[in-house]
Amino acid sequence: MRRLPLLIALASLAGVLFLLYRTSVPASHVGHPAAIGAHAEEEHEEIEVAVSMGRLQRFHQKWWLAGKAGNAELARFYLHEMEEAMEMIADGHVMDEGVNVSEKMETYGVATVNNLAALLDSAGVGAMHAEASTLVKACNSCHMATKHAYIRIKVPDTAAFPDQDFAPNTQ
Ligand code: HEC
Incomplete structure (x- = not known):
């Protein structure tokens, strides 16, 4: 019976040690998953x-x-496919060398493609096609704004997808 206070003391000591262990273990691990997550996200973007x-x-x-x-x-x-590809970047919170790439994509890319879609609807495919250089300028303005001026896009002088017919459907 005289041992009881000792047992209680030991038990509470074990409890304290257990609590210290519980609180210290997650604390020492906290940095790792977050750091790995952030790194993976950066590479993913x-x-x-x-x-x-x-x-x-x-x-x-x-x-x-x-x-x-x-x-x-x-x-x-x-136009819709281009807009989707652009939205992926615009919504992706992409930062590159201090440049907000997502914001630039909204300004240069998405806005231009939306304007071309509006032009197609209001003035027809010929009027839209006549603005081909407007889109190219938007591509290149953004490449300049994102420090990629060496990537220069131009209006195609030729392009070939030999297995696809681009003519309007006549049926
Ligand atoms: C955010 C504004 C932005 C707009 C708008 C934009 N780009 Fe880019 N583009 C970039 C960035 C940033 C890179 C570099 C990507 C990297 O570092 O991996 C790039 C890289 C490229 C590359 C090189 C990668 C490859 O596959 O060879 C091509 C080609 C390209 N863009 C084409 C275009 C075309 C075509 C358009 C317009 C229809 C366009 N881009 C519009 C930002 C933009």
């Missing part, structure tokens, strides 16, 4: 911009071919 740009370049060529062929329906489709 870098990959996304390059991948979206590759898609954007292809859609740009196809949009130009559709416009050249006078295919309003197809040109509208590619």
Whole structure:
């Protein structure tokens, strides 16, 4: 019976040690998952911009071919695809070398594509196609604004997707 106070003291000491352990373990681990998460996100974003740009370049060529062929329906489709590729970056909170890439994408990219879609609807595919250089200027203005001036886009002088017909549907 005389041992009881000792047991209580030991038990409470064990309890205190357990609590110290509980509070110290998560604390010492807190930095790691967050740091790994942030790093992974950074790399993920870098990959996304390059991948979206590759898609954007292809859609740009196809949009130009559709416009050249006078295919309003197809040109509208590619404007929409370009807008989607741009929105991915615009909504992605992408920062690169201190430049807010997402914000620039909204200003230069999304706004221009929306204007072209409005022009297509109001004035037709010919009027839209005549503004092909407007889109190219927007691409390049943004490349300059994001410190990528060496990536220069131009209105295609030729483009070929040999397995796709860009002419309007005649059926
Ligand atoms: C945010 C504004 C912005 C707009 C608008 C923009 N780009 Fe880019 N583009 C970038 C950035 C930033 C990079 C560099 C990506 C990287 O560092 O991985 C890039 C890279 C590229 C590349 C190089 C990657 C590759 O696949 O060769 C191409 C091509 C490209 N853009 C095409 C275009 C085209 C075509 C347009 C217009 C239809 C356009 N871009 C509009 C920001 C923009």
